[in-house]
Amino acid sequence: MGKKRKCKPPVIPQQDKRICGSICFCQMVVVFSSVSLIYLTVAVYIPSYKAFHSGYETTPAMCQTINTSLINNCSWASCSEWCLTKASGFCPQIHVTTRQNGTDLELRNCTRFTTIACPQVTTDKLKRYNCNNGTECATLSGVFNCSLGHCRNFSEIYQCHHRADGAVLDSDKDNTKLTGFFECKGSRCVKIKRHFSCDRYCPAINTNFSNVYITQDDSVHTVVCSTAWAFTESKGIEPRVEIDEKMIWEAKYGEVLMISCHHLKHNSSSIRGFDCVNGTIYNTTEIPRPSMNFTQFWRVRNKWRHLLDPTHRYVPPQATLTIFNHSRLFINLDGCVNTLRGECREFLQTNGRDGRNQTAQSRFPCFYNKNSSERVVARYNLNTTWRQFVIAATVPSVLFVVSFLTLCIIMQSVSVGDDTKMRCKYCLGNSDDPDSLTTPTDSGGGAANGAGVPSRRGDLTASHTYETDINLILHALNEQ
Structure with a gap:
């Protein structure tokens, strides 16, 4: 029984790296510029259109925060971290008065x-006492703000004017009932029922x-x-x-x-x-x-x-400069940012101080619309908006057009031969083009290698086919 004949793998010619690289690069640029145009429509083009037609004054006024609240699942927020989703979770709402500059x-x-x-104090940085942990609250002294047995000592930063006349609780035995403000001495805590005020300890x-x-x-x-x-x-x-x-x-x-x-x-x-x-x-x-x-x-x-x-x-007195007594504050016209870098929390810290506990209210430049007191914005710059719009519209559009035209030119100037190899039809000196190959001849015009060698370009293809057949026959004999 004869030896099983193996099938020779097809011969795949090596493609021109310049042509393949140009096609791949232009396709990549077309895809990325198309995606950029779609994304920038939401991130730049639509907000820019709103800014150009918003009617806000280009000269900033001065805003002063009068009330700040943090709620969940709100209908509006002064700042949201992502413009494609509705405000939920972290939802600051800031109200301000708007006036002209002094x-x-x-x-x-x-x-x-x-x-x-x-400076304003942060109660979250106060030491927390866990009254649910043994006798940890047996030596408390001062005014404490408690929640389910976890208490913070307000007396460390405030001098409070209060009257403790509520229920008397034992911090060791009734620890789970410690919710609200209490005046504690040792383990004996008296609830403060009425509203009271506190002054900061200041120099x-x-x-x-x-x-x-x-x-x-x-x-x-x-x-x-x-x-x-x-x-x-x-x-x-x-x-x-x-x-x-x-x-x-x-x-x-x-x-x-x-x-x-x-x-x-x-x-x-x-x-x-x-x-x-x-x-x-x-x-x-x-x-x-x-x-x-x-x-x-x-x-x-x-x-x-x-x-x-x-x-x-x-x-002058501030009241004589007041334009709007009550307005909603937004970080920009959309009330949101897309950077995902925590800008909203920073915005709340700098612009959300409403003067509680005799602290200074946040004062900052803002922009308003003369015909509407509903909202004011903290960021509004038409020059910057126009510059960003031009860059965002020009760069991806130019890249898309240039790459698309380059692909069209390549499609018209590159052909694929019978050997599946791409060749430039209009390139001079292309050594891969069969029509450009010639056989060396002597000075008399005869064949250099004898009469058996073709001397015309039209016979080159036939000669190449004949040599290929000879090689196949020799390969088959070797396998036998």
């Missing part, structure tokens, strides 16, 4: 500049010789100055205008000036204040000497003698 001014010939800060404010008090967030700056000069003039609810410097205050014996500014720059002998409001004059007799705490300071602020400028043009 006065930019400069206090001159200033000395004895001091700063006293009373004392030095009041010796100071005739100017500037509040900025949770800080109070004290200084001795001789004059105040304004660089802008307020127009009520209309945007302010810039003016030549004008002196609006000069120090007098027995008077104290108090103002509130959004931002300060301190030089060697002057202080520059931006967006300053609520300029009021006080008698020095109303200021406790030689120091006062923040609670006293907040009480003194309600005892001003008269306004700095009764015409409300320089450092």
